[in-house]
Amino acid sequence: MTDEVGVVTGDLTVVTELIGDQAHIRVQYTGAEEWYTVTGGPLKGVAGDQRRLHAAMVRAVQNGLPEGLEGVELD
Known part of the structure; x- marks a missing residue:
């Protein structure tokens, strides 16, 4: 689930940006120009190995993330 367009499926590229103690997660259709923010981000209180x-x-x-990042297990 993304903030901008809702559900995206198919061949996706994922980027994880760690800024301070927050993780910003974005996806794009591989080869496209547009990036979409995964719903529920940024994850706060994140520390450790990027x-x-x-x-x-x-x-x-x-x-699949039908609810976005809510409830995502990091381990």
Whole structure:
């Protein structure tokens, strides 16, 4: 689920930006120009390894996020 266009499916690119203790998660259709913010972001109070966080976000997107980031497990 994204703020801008709702549900997106298909071949997606995921970017995870860690700014301070917040993680900003965006997706785009691979090869497109437009980026969409995953609903519920940014995740607050995030600390630790950015690679681990990004891997968790990619898994979450692959599994579908009908409610956005609410309830996403980072481990």
